Amino acid sequence: MENYDVAIIGGGSAGLAALQHLSSLGKQAVLIEAAKTVGSKNISGGILYSKKPKNGKVFNVEDVYGEQFFHDAPVERLITKYILHTTSRDKLYSIDLTSAHKYQANFGYSVLLNSLNSWFAQIANESAEKQGGGIVPGVHVSNILFDEGKTVIETDELKEFGVKAIIAADGVNSEVADLTGARQKFSPEELYQGVKVVVKLPEDIINERFEISSEEGAAHLFAGDVTLGHIGGGFVYTNRGTVSVGAVYHYDSLMSHPTEPHELVDALLDNHLVREFIKDEVPIKEELGHGLSKEEQLKIRFGASKLLKTWDDLRTEFYSVRGRRNLIETGKYKSEQEIKARLDTIYHDLNTKYGIKFSTDYVELEYSAKLVPDGKRCRMKRPFLKNILFIGDAAGRGIFIGPRIEGLNVGIDDAVRAANAVSRSIERNNFSSDYMGEFYTKSVEESPYTRDMREIDKDYLKIFLDAAKGVPKDIIGSRYGTIIRLMSSGTLRGLAVGFANMLGYDRLLPLVESEETYVQVPTELAERLGRLVSATYTPKIMSISQRIANLQYDDDSVSHIRIIDSKSDFMKKMVVLCPTKCYSSENDEVTLQHEGCIECGTCARETQWKHPRGEKGIAYRYG
Amino acid sequence: MASLRVAVIVKMEPDFSEGNVSYNSDGTLNRAETKNILGPHSAIACRAAFYTKVIYGAEIYVATMGPPIADSALQQAQLISNADNLYLFSDRIFAGADTLATAEVLKTGINMIQEQGKKVDIVFSGHRASDGETGQTGPQTAWKLGYTFLGNVISYYVDIENRKIRAKRLISLQGFYDIIEEVEALLPVFITVDPLYKANYDTITQRLAFMKHRKEASKKAQDYKQYLNVLNAQQLGVDPKLVGLPGSPTIVYKVEKIPKAKPTRRATMVDGSDRGQIVELATKINQVLSGAVVE
Ligand SMILES: Cc1cc2nc3c(=O)[nH]c(=O)nc-3n(C[C@H](O)[C@H](O)[C@H](O)COP(=O)(O)OP(=O)(O)OC[C@H]3O[C@@H](n4cnc5c(N)ncnc54)[C@H](O)[C@@H]3O)c2cc1C
Ligand code: SF4
Numbered sequence: 001m002e003n004y005d006v007a008i009i010g011g012g013s014a015g016l017a018a019l020q021h022l023s024s025l026g027k028q029a030v031l032i033e034a035a036k037t038v039g040s041k042n043i044s045g046g047i048l049y050s051k052k053p054k055n056g057k058v059f060n061v062e063d064v065y066g067e068q069f070f071h072d073a074p075v076e077r078l079i080t081k082y083i084l085h086t087t088s089r090d091k092l093y094s095i096d097l098t099s100a101h102k103y104q105a106n107f108g109y110s111v112l113l114n115s116l117n118s119w120f121a122q123i124a125n126e127s128a129e130k131q132g133g134g135i136v137p138g139v140h141v142s143n144i145l146f147d148e149g150k151t152v153i154e155t156d157e158l159k160e161f162g163v164k165a166i167i168a169a170d171g172v173n174s175e176v177a178d179l180t181g182a183r184q185k186f187s188p189e190e191l192y193q194g195v196k197v198v199v200k201l202p203e204d205i206i207n208e209r210f211e212i213s214s215e216e217g218a219a220h221l222f223a224g225d226v227t228l229g230h231i232g233g234g235f236v237y238t239n240r241g242t243v244s245v246g247a248v249y250h251y252d253s254l255m256s257h258p259t260e261p262h263e264l265v266d267a268l269l270d271n272h273l274v275r276e277f278i279k280d281e282v283p284i285k286e287e288l289g290h291g292l293s294k295e296e297q298l299k300i301r302f303g304a305s306k307l308l309k310t311w312d313d314l315r316t317e318f319y320s321v322r323g324r325r326n327l328i329e330t331g332k333y334k335s336e337q338e339i340k341a342r343l344d345t346i347y348h349d350l351n352t353k354y355g356i357k358f359s360t361d362y363v364e365l366e367y368s369a370k371l372v373p374d375g376k377r378c379r380m381k382r383p384f385l386k387n388i389l390f391i392g393d394a395a396g397r398g399i400f401i402g403p404r405i406e407g408l409n410v411g412i413d414d415a416v417r418a419a420n421a422v423s424r425s426i427e428r429n430n431f432s433s434d435y436m437g438e439f440y441t442k443s444v445e446e447s448p449y450t451r452d453m454r455e456i457d458k459d460y461l462k463i464f465l466d467a468a469k470g471v472p473k474d475i476i477g478s479r480y481g482t483i484i485r486l487m488s489s490g491t492l493r494g495l496a497v498g499f500a501n502m503l504g505y506d507r508l509l510p511l512v513e514s515e516e517t518y519v520q521v522p523t524e525l526a527e528r529l530g531r532l533v534s535a536t537y538t539p540k541i542m543s544i545s546q547r548i549a550n551l552q553y554d555d556d557s558v559s560h561i562r563i564i565d566s567k568s569d570f571m572k573k574m575v576v577l578c579p580t581k582c583y584s585s586e587n588d589e590v591t592l593q594h595e596g597c598i599e600c601g602t603c604a605r606e607t608q609w610k611h612p613r614g615e616k617g618i619a620y621r622y623g
Numbered sequence: 624m625a626s627l628r629v630a631v632i633v634k635m636e637p638d639f640s641e642g643n644v645s646y647n648s649d650g651t652l653n654r655a656e657t658k659n660i661l662g663p664h665s666a667i668a669c670r671a672a673f674y675t676k677v678i679y680g681a682e683i684y685v686a687t688m689g690p691p692i693a694d695s696a697l698q699q700a701q702l703i704s705n706a707d708n709l710y711l712f713s714d715r716i717f718a719g720a721d722t723l724a725t726a727e728v729l730k731t732g733i734n735m736i737q738e739q740g741k742k743v744d745i746v747f748s749g750h751r752a753s754d755g756e757t758g759q760t761g762p763q764t765a766w767k768l769g770y771t772f773l774g775n776v777i778s779y780y781v782d783i784e785n786r787k788i789r790a791k792r793l794i795s796l797q798g799f800y801d802i803i804e805e806v807e808a809l810l811p812v813f814i815t816v817d818p819l820y821k822a823n824y825d826t827i828t829q830r831l832a833f834m835k836h837r838k839e840a841s842k843k844a845q846d847y848k849q850y851l852n853v854l855n856a857q858q859l860g861v862d863p864k865l866v867g868l869p870g871s872p873t874i875v876y877k878v879e880k881i882p883k884a885k886p887t888r889r890a891t892m893v894d895g896s897d898r899g900q901i902v903e904l905a906t907k908i909n910q911v912l913s914g915a916v917v918e
Contacts, residue, residue, distance in 0.1 A: 002826050030827055129835065136830045158825050287894070294892060546896075 003162040004030050004133070006422055007153055008169055009141050009176055011038045013048075013113070014392025014411030015169030016120040017064045019135070021419035023127035027426050029167075030133045031124070032155065034140040036554070036615040039117035041599065043196065043368045043623045045235060045246055046113065047079055047219060049409045050106040053448035054459075059416035060106065060409065065123055074119050075109035076239035077217025081210070084403060084467075086522030087224035090272045091530030093522075097403065100463045101219065110217050110237045110244065111408075112198070113623035138614040141170070144179055144388070151387055156613045165422045165431050166388040169415070172371045173601035174394035175610055182385035185605050186396060188251040190378035191371050192232060193602055195261045195579055196246030197269070197547075198622045199278045200363040202319030203241045209277055210238050214321055220277070221403045224522035226267050228259055231518045233403065234268040236277055241316060242365065242622070243278055245269060248372065248405060250513065251602075258576040261369055261602075262544045269362070275535035282361040283308055288354060304354040311346045318343060360537040366622045367547035369579035371601040372407060374400045375453040376505045383444060384437035389418040397444075399452050402464065410449045417443040454505065458497040465493075475524050548580050548596050556616035559594035562608035566590045570606040577602050626783050627681040630736065631672045631704060631747045632729050632764065633665035635689050635696035659692065661699035664749025664818065669703035671776070671816045672747045673840075676705050677824065677832045679781060684736055684743070686710040688717055688728045691853070698847040705840035709847060710736070714856040716867045724870035726763035731861045732854070733768060743811060745788070750775060750815040765813030773808060775817040786810045793817050 006022060008015045011033030022029045035041040050060040062069045082101035086093045101108060121135055128134045136158075143154040144166070154160045168176035172191070177183045203214065210218040222234035232249030247264040254261075268274055288304055289297035317323030318339050333339045350356040373379075378396035383389065391397070392411030399406040421440035425431045444450055451457075500508055542550075563571060571590040574583045580596040583603070598618045599611060611617070638658040647653045661669075675681035683706040687693050690713060697709040712728050720728070737743055746768070748761040765772040779790035789807045796802045824833045843850060856863060864870060893900045 002828055004827065030831070125834075129831075134831045134834060136827055136834070139830070158827060158830065161827050298892070 001152070001160060001162055004028060005163065005426055006030070006133075006165050006167065007032060007161075007163045008167045009153075010168065010170035010174075010394065011035070011117070011121060011135060011137070012042045012169060012171055012392065012411065013044075013117055013120060013408050014394075014415050015167070016117060016124045017061075017412040017415035018167045018169060018391060018419045019128055019133070020064050020120070020124035021416050022423060023124065023131050023133065025419065025423040026131060027419075027423050028131045028133045029128060029422075031128070031135045032139050032141055032153075033135065033137045034611050034614055034617075036138045036619065037118065038121035038135060038137055039114040039623065040619040040621075041617070042113040042117050043194075043370050043620060044111065044113045044408060045194065045196065045237060045244060045248070045405055046111055046408060047108045047237060047405075048075065048111045048116070049108045049406055051104050051409060051448070052106055053104050056446060056448040056451070058409070058413045058448055061412055062106075064412060064416060065120070068123070072119070074115040075111050076242075077110045077212075078215065079108045079110055079219050079237070080216040081212060081218040082221075082403075083219070084221045084223065085273060086526040086530070087222055087226045087271060087273075088523045088526035088530060089225065090532055090534055091526045092273055092533050093526045093530040095467045097221070097463070097467060100403070100460065100467075103460055103463060108219075110219070110239050112239060112242070112244075114620055115622075117623070140611055140614045141175065142610075144176060146386065164387065165425060165436065167415075167418050167422065168388050168390045168394045169392050169411070170394050170611075172373050172393040172396075173599070173604050173609065173611070174390070176388065177390065177394060180385050180388060182388065182390065183380055183396070186371075186373055186378050187605065188255045190374055190396065191251040192248050192374060192400065193251050193254060193261060193369065193577070193579075193600070194246060194248040194372050195265050195369040196244055196367075197265055197364050197542075198239075198366045198368075199243045199245055200365050201241065201243050201278060201280055202316055203321070203323075204319040205280065206238050206241070206243065212238065220273075222268060222271065222274075223518050224526050225519070226271050227519050228264060228267055229257065229515065229519055230254060230259065230264070231513055231515060233518060234264075234271075234274075235403075236268075236274055241320060245274065245278065250374075251371065253515070254577055255573060258573050260544075260576055261579040262367070262547070265367075266541050269539055269541050272533040272535040275362075275537065275539055276533070278362040279360050279535075279537060279539075280363055281358050282363055283350070284357050284359050286355075286357070288356075300354065304350070304356060307346060307350055307354070308356070311343065311350060314339070314343055314346070362539050364542050364547070365550075366620060367542075367544075367551065367579075368620055368623065369598055369600040369602075371604075372400075372405065373398050375410070375449075376400060376509065379450070379453050382437070382441050383414075384433065384440055386433060387431040387436060389421060389437065389440050391415050391418045397449070397453070399449060401452065401460070406449075413447055413449055414444060417447065455501040456497050456505075456508075458493055461497065462493065471525060472528070475521060475528065544581060551580075551596075551598065552619045552621065553595065554616050554619065555595050556612045558613075559592065560610045560612040560617070561592060561594055561597065561603065563590065563592055564607055568606060571603075574603045627675055627679045627745070627781065628684075628741055628743050629672050629675045629681045629745045629747065630684040630686060630733055630743045631665075631668050631700065631706070632733075632760075633668065633685055633687045633696060633700050634662045634749070634760075635659050635687060635693040636662035636665075659696065661696040661703075662749060664751060664816070665696070665700065666703055666749075667818055667820055668747040668749045668816045669700045669706075670822060671779075671814070671820050672706075672745075673704045673836070674779075674822045675745065675781070677829060677836050679783060682707050682741075684708045684710060686712065686729065686732050686736075688712040688720070688725055688732075694847070694851060694853070697851065698844050701847050701850065702840055702844035705836045705843065707850065708736075709851045711851065711853045712855075712859060713853055716856050716863055719868035719871060720866060721871035722759035722763055723872060724866045724868075725760050726767050727865045727870055728859070728861060729760070729764045730767040731859050733764075735854075735859060744786075745781075745811065746770060746813045748813075748815050750817055761813065761815040768811075768813065770811050770813040771808045773806065773812055773814045776814045777803070777817045777819050778821060778823070779814070781810075788812055790814065793819060 006029035008018050008031040019031045082098045084095045084097050125135045140156045142156050145152040217238045220236040230249045231253040234247045237244040289300040327333045373396040375398045380395045383395040391414035425436040566589045575585045582596050638660045685700045685706040775793045776790045781788050792804050794804050893904050
């Protein structure tokens with residue numbers, strides 16, 4: 001049997017940071033990832049933050065990857081604008097929360113996880129190779145055995161191997177946690193379900209629409225009636241040449257009155273402001289060559305789609321500074337005018353030769369979904385078992401406070417702490433719980449992120465209170481009246497927050513994270529104070545079956561999920577709550593078609609749930 | 624020093640995948656218009672050689688006989704096998720060679736490599752080419768080299784210390800196909816690789832080595848000319864009488880036209896986004912299955 005010092009299970013941003021940091025400390029580690037290529041199973045919203053808390057220290061992405069992060073990492077845009085919109089049909093009341101975004105932050109970049117994680121993987125793998133380790137993709141860990149003082153890892157693909165320590169970074173639906181009994185599966189109260197679509201939009205158009213430069217980015221958040229009555233909210237983040245439109249909702253709220261996940265994104269896409277944000281000039285897909293022979297039709301369709309692609313590619317380049325420069329520098333075109341002229345010609349040809357017309361709509365590239373753990377409720381208080389340390393989503397560590405959704409930076413901070421603990425253990429050859437697990441727990445407890453999961457930060461709260469100054473008190477309602485009054489004075493605020501923190505998040509949350517906060521108050525705000533925004537078109541929102549058809553899977557012949565009780569209430573809810581409609585109900589029994597599964601974990605609680613075997617299942621292109 | 628030295632002989636072939644083939648008006652293959660690629664069977668041979676790289680750290684030579692443009696096939700071969708050296712045997716006088724004359728060039732080439740003091744332990748080749756389909760070049764080269772010949776190999780293991788190879792081959796026996804025969808032979812051997820060949824990398828160390836070599840291969844292949852040696856007949860020192868047309872006892876009497884399949888079936892395109900068409904299709908399937916489909 002082969003032996004390695006450390007195995008990191010899971011190559012999301014947390015696992016990769018652990019590999020990079022351990023390697024930089026000169027330690028040997030191998031990272032096992034189920035996806036065929038690292039990054040293709042990870043999704044996020046997402047904004048990747050780097051933080052500078054007033055008290056204590058967190059380990060940021062640039063601490064792990066160094067200066068090259070700023071030069072080479074494929075991040076999308078530096079977020080400079082952060083606005084909350086409350087909605088009531090076509091009315092919107094907006095509050096600028098840029099100061100909340102900048103609060104204790106070095107920066108926040110919008111990111112797409114597929115490309116970002118594969119960059120992390122490339123860097124981490126190079127460092128790991130130098131220590132005799134590296135990344136092994138396409139392998140699914142299926143079991144962990146503790147055998148006479150040895151820790152043995154079994155996989156679906158490889159021969160078993162022994163390790164001294166494990167860092168479990170296998171995400172919110174951690175099988176390592178499940179297999180070893182390190183923690184219970186998360187319950188609906190502890191989770192959020194996130195659903196996202198990536199929309200294509202040329203760079204310059206994004207700049208103009210969102211009133212930003214190429215060096216800037218915008219984040220728009222939504223609460224009110226777009227939530228369809230659920231606790232949570234929507235977001236629109238600008239990427240370089242795409243826009244991420246997503247919705248994150250409290251799972252418990254979805255369980256209590258189930259709504260199909262895609263409807264929550266659809267509600268957002270249908271919002272008048274969002275419609276205007278993402279609109280573009282889109283060719284109408286009509287049947288070409290009507291009345292001609294099949295062969296002729298095929299020829300025409302082939303020609304048209306080829307020309308359309310040329311138009312689309314050239315247009316994307318033309319509408320971006322880098323793209324334009326590139327086209328001219330490589331000598332393909334002499335000037336911008338020339339590119340524009342070429343574009344016009346193609347457009348004209350599409351119109352006259354093929355009868356293709358254009359209309360205003362939006363272009364959707366990818367649909368995705370995943371559970372997100374709410375660290376306030378479910379973080380592992382002691383994130384280890386024997387010689388296994390849990391990090392990131394696997395440890396239930398993520399920050400959910402108002403519009404703050406932070407899992408990426410938290411996972412990276414955990415990763416460094418875990419790597420430090422493991423490295424220290426290697427030096428002493430002591431992997432006992434007392435030496436390694438306890439050390440890691442202490443370090444994680446000291447992390448300012450843990451503090452954020454434990455208690456209210458009165459300064460962060462103040463930003464919201466200040467932003468809400470203009471809001472009539474009667475909207476805030478009798479329930480919050482006292483709170484607001486208490487909070488508006490500095491001394492009282494300190495006292496109130498202190499008292500609230502003594503009560504603890506457990507008692508406080510039902511009050512704060514309620515339909516009133518996320519739905520009723522914002523809706524009323526928009527209704528009474530909002531401005532009318534009316535979109536100029538109605539988007540043809542992609543159907544869920546089209547969305548699934550656009551995804552890439554490597555189907556596994558064997559299902560990775562097994563229904564335990566096909567008649568349970570839980571399973572019946574899954575018929576509605578599975579984001580890709582894998583469940584259907586017939587004669588009171590729920591059945592599963594696993595092929596469309598995107599491994600979100602929504603059904604994991606009451607099923608026998610595993611990730612698919614190595615290389616199998618979903619492969620996202622954007623994430 | 625590498626403990627194992629391996630050569631792969633490959634062939635550039637027309638790309639027969641859909642949409643890439645071009646025909647002359649008389650129905651024969653238009654070689655000039657059809658894109659050329661590394662033959663699919665050669666690619667499998669390269670994969671088999673790559674296994675020796677990953678597992679035994681072998682030194683790999685890839686060789687082909689062909690026109691100067693065949694260097695792109697060598698580049699593809701390097702990408703798959705992480706080869707250390709590429710050899711292109713190219714000369715006008717090689718033109719018109721049959722399998723025997725080709726084998727002569729390849730044999731001379733491999734011997735030339737050996738003369739530089741580097742004994743080649745295993746030679747891999749595809750089990751046949753897609754455009755010639757004779758499957759003769761391999762065995763003939765083996766015979767000329769005097770190597771033990773192992774055909775249709777689907778997996779193998781090398782015992783470096785004892786200079787032995789153990790291989791599984793797919794054979795047909797007494798009318799049964801797909802019989803797996805396990806054989807052991809002393810090195811050196813000549814292996815033709817079966818399309819069912821599968822490499823198993825089933826330990827962490829092997830997977831890490833696999834990833835490392837794949838990365839190295841793509842780096843090398845970007846710069847493949849640096850590894851390329853082009854040799855003509857004179858440099859190789861082949862006997863002109865034994866190569867090209869003069870060296871070819873086979874006479875191709877006639878090449879049949881590529882027959883156009885008679886349309887016995889008719890395909891109808893169904894647009895998946897059109898509900899009407901899907902219903903129509905479902906109705907048809909139902910009819911064909913004589914109503915066996917209930918819904
Ligand atoms: C819609 C949405 C919006 C979000 N927005 C933000 C945001 O704006 N900012 C932010 O910071 N965070 C955000 N998050 C949270 C953030 O995306 C996650 O916290 C983060 O991606 C988790 O990283 P991870 O490495 O812990 O886990 P993951 O990224 O889930 O990685 C786990 C990996 O382990 C692999 N794996 C699992 N089991 C096995 C096994 N048995 N064997 C081998 N491999 C295995 C998986 O394939 C996967 O690659 C958002 C999440 C969602 C869903
Ligand atoms: S089957 Fe389960 S894990 Fe898969 S997509 Fe549906 S709810 Fe998510």
